[in-house]
Amino acid sequence: MKQLLILSGKGGTGKTTIASAFIKLSVAKAYADCDVDAPNLHLIMAQNSEPERTDYFGMPKAEIDVDKCIECGLCKENCRFDAISDENGFKVDSFACEGCGVCEAVCPADAVSLKPAVAGELMLYADNNKVFSTAQLKMGSGTSGKLVTEVKKQMKTAASADTKLAIIDGSPGIGCPVIASLSGVNMVLIVAEPSISGISDMERIIKTAETFRTKIGVCINKHDTNSANTEKIEEFCKEKGLPFTGRIPFDPEAVKAINNGQTIVDVDCPSGSAVKEVFNSTMKLLFKESDGAET
Amino acid sequence: MAMKSKGVKIAILSGKGGTGKTLVSVNLASIAEKSVYIDCDVEEPNGHLFFKPEKVREEIISVKIPVINESLCNGCRKCVEFCKFNALAFIKNKPYVFEEVCHSCGGCMLLCPEKAIGEQEKPIGKVQEGVSGNVSVHTGIMNTGEASGIPIIKNLLNESILDKELPVFVDCPPGSACIVMESIKDADYCILVAEPTVFGVHNLSMVYDLVRLFKKPHGVVLNKCLDGENPAETFCMENNIPILGRIPFDNELGTLNSDAKIAARESKRYKALFSSLLETVMKEVRHETTVNPQR
Numbered sequence A: 001m002k003q004l005l006i007l008s009g010k011g012g013t014g015k016t017t018i019a020s021a022f023i024k025l026s027v028a029k030a031y032a033d034c035d036v037d038a039p040n041l042h043l044i045m046a047q048n049s050e051p052e053r054t055d056y057f058g059m060p061k062a063e064i065d066v067d068k069c070i071e072c073g074l075c076k077e078n079c080r081f082d083a084i085s086d087e088n089g090f091k092v093d094s095f096a097c098e099g100c101g102v103c104e105a106v107c108p109a110d111a112v113s114l115k116p117a118v119a120g121e122l123m124l125y126a127d128n129n130k131v132f133s134t135a136q137l138k139m140g141s142g143t144s145g146k147l148v149t150e151v152k153k154q155m156k157t158a159a160s161a162d163t164k165l166a167i168i169d170g171s172p173g174i175g176c177p178v179i180a181s182l183s184g185v186n187m188v189l190i191v192a193e194p195s196i197s198g199i200s201d202m203e204r205i206i207k208t209a210e211t212f213r214t215k216i217g218v219c220i221n222k223h224d225t226n227s228a229n230t231e232k233i234e235e236f237c238k239e240k241g242l243p244f245t246g247r248i249p250f251d252p253e254a255v256k257a258i259n260n261g262q263t264i265v266d267v268d269c270p271s272g273s274a275v276k277e278v279f280n281s282t283m284k285l286l287f288k289e290s291d292g293a294e295t
Numbered sequence B: 001m002a003m004k005s006k007g008v009k010i011a012i013l014s015g016k017g018g019t020g021k022t023l024v025s026v027n028l029a030s031i032a033e034k035s036v037y038i039d040c041d042v043e044e045p046n047g048h049l050f051f052k053p054e055k056v057r058e059e060i061i062s063v064k065i066p067v068i069n070e071s072l073c074n075g076c077r078k079c080v081e082f083c084k085f086n087a088l089a090f091i092k093n094k095p096y097v098f099e100e101v102c103h104s105c106g107g108c109m110l111l112c113p114e115k116a117i118g119e120q121e122k123p124i125g126k127v128q129e130g131v132s133g134n135v136s137v138h139t140g141i142m143n144t145g146e147a148s149g150i151p152i153i154k155n156l157l158n159e160s161i162l163d164k165e166l167p168v169f170v171d172c173p174p175g176s177a178c179i180v181m182e183s184i185k186d187a188d189y190c191i192l193v194a195e196p197t198v199f200g201v202h203n204l205s206m207v208y209d210l211v212r213l214f215k216k217p218h219g220v221v222l223n224k225c226l227d228g229e230n231p232a233e234t235f236c237m238e239n240n241i242p243i244l245g246r247i248p249f250d251n252e253l254g255t256l257n258s259d260a261k262i263a264a265r266e267s268k269r270y271k272a273l274f275s276s277l278l279e280t281v282m283k284e285v286r287h288e289t290t291v292n293p294q295r
Helices: A015-026 A074-078 A102-106 A144-158 A176-182 A196-210 A227-240 A252-259 A270-287 B021-031 B047-051 B078-082 B107-111 B150-156 B178-184 B198-213 B231-239 B251-258 B268-291
Strands: A002-007 A030-033 A052-057 A061-064 A112-115 A118-127 A130-137 A165-169 A187-192 A215-221 A244-248 B009-013 B035-039 B054-068 B088-091 B094-097 B117-132 B135-142 B168-171 B189-194 B218-225 B243-248
Touching (some): A002 A176, A015 A030, A015 A165, A015 A215, A015 A270, A030 A144, A074 A102, A102 B107, A118 A144, A130 A144, A144 A165, A176 A196, A187 A196, A196 B047, A215 A227, A215 A270, A244 A270, B009 B021, B009 B178, B009 B198, B021 B189, B021 B218, B021 B268, B035 B047, B047 B117, B047 B135, B054 B150, B078 B088, B078 B107, B117 B150, B135 B150, B150 B178, B178 B198, B189 B198, B189 B268, B198 B231, B251 B268
Parallel strands (some): A002 A187, A030 A165, A187 A215, A215 A244, B009 B189, B218 B243
Antiparallel strands (some): A118 A130, B054 B117
8 A cells, every 4th residue: 555645744735635536536545634633634534424433542641640649749840841730739730731650750658640641533434435534632632643643543543455545644844653654655746835934845845855765756836826936846846846736726716625525626616637646647656566666 | 911922932733744834934024024934844944945044143052962981880770770762771790882772861870879860961952043134033953863853842942042032933744743732832822724635634633623722722724715615614603712813825925935935025915914813813812912911
């Protein structure tokens, strides 16, 4: 199974719009939404069945037993995350607690214990021989990278053996969920936006992806909103030797399609036709033998 | 009763990326007579691209990583068993530290019976401070390849910067995970920026839950407004969320913004729009601080 990950660095460049179009065009049997912090793919890939839901346990959280606590303050003193307060007795702020266990280890009265904590929910849709793995991180939770790993694992486990292609919608940024998304994929398609901000973010996500030595392709969304910046991006790709897989125009029809729960290839619109070309060149790149000309 | 309006801290967030957090933060900070702008989107900081600050001072931000003195290590593996993040291993009679997954809790050093573990600084990024006209510009930049920028955000929001009598505009990262929480923790007021798509509404509802969880007074700015139905506006009406202002979808603004120009400094029309938005926001803030004076 070849895995294609769609990333952008900057949010709002069109990752989910393009991922959903790719899923439709490829009739992919496996797909996943790794933006566990703000998942959206399920809003557009309408499902016929209810998902199978599983609680996701992140890191455990510390709890202080007030009856045993002797108020020595060692836990607060040693906590590096400012997670323990001593107003009206010693208490753990479960949002700040990272579950490291230092407080439990230093407590002389055995008053601290680590308790498992639900940090989100995994969802698996499986119908018509297709699997769609997604999740929602609980508000204010950390450990999003770990949940991303679970989403990908869930997709791989559920996908049938003859699945040739999996499409993964990534999250914005360059931090832990993105790093977790990158591990093990065959190629990254970066959706760039022709703005100064977009270019800066694209350069940072490319640097991040390069440390994984993953194959990288770049496409530009809303290319006609700033043609000077579009040229800059294409020039940048040429200089870096990064394959460029096409341009998609800004298209008000795209917003309408998305708001109707459709992908941009479900309706006849300029962005839909453009994304087909991006899809074809991306697939060529993905399925090209890795010992070929690109190395 | 003292009215807090000068040193007020306003966080700008959105859930979904690319809705216009930076646009709103940068322009509000520019319109205010004198202000502080803090870019907490340390994975993809963009505010400095707009402000192009001068006289930039820089500080490297580091975290503490364990270093093991092998000659003192007796191979008891207490540290390995303790580490909840699997950042330590004992392989072939040698201890190893995996820096990327270490959370810098300090537990291993604390527990080592042989005192064989010390700590060293590991840079994960930097903070910059500069001036752009009336605005003091603070930017956090995480190094590519790092997992968490939270220590950088903590440094950015350090009280010493914020004690000034100036309004502070905090540009938050996308999403609603721990990193966003850290950014809004000390805010007096939250501005939620929403775009008129079903994706936008879904992610708006998540940050709406987040600001309610933290009991932060809040209001919404509707960005990229087009003619016709606005699902984000409908959401605000249904939930009685104050709408602070509307920013139209417009080519002039789009071009200025994609060229990293500050619309309020370039165009009279946008100067007027953001001035009236700032006035509305400040009115809301004053109202909230008199209603909830404990803040």
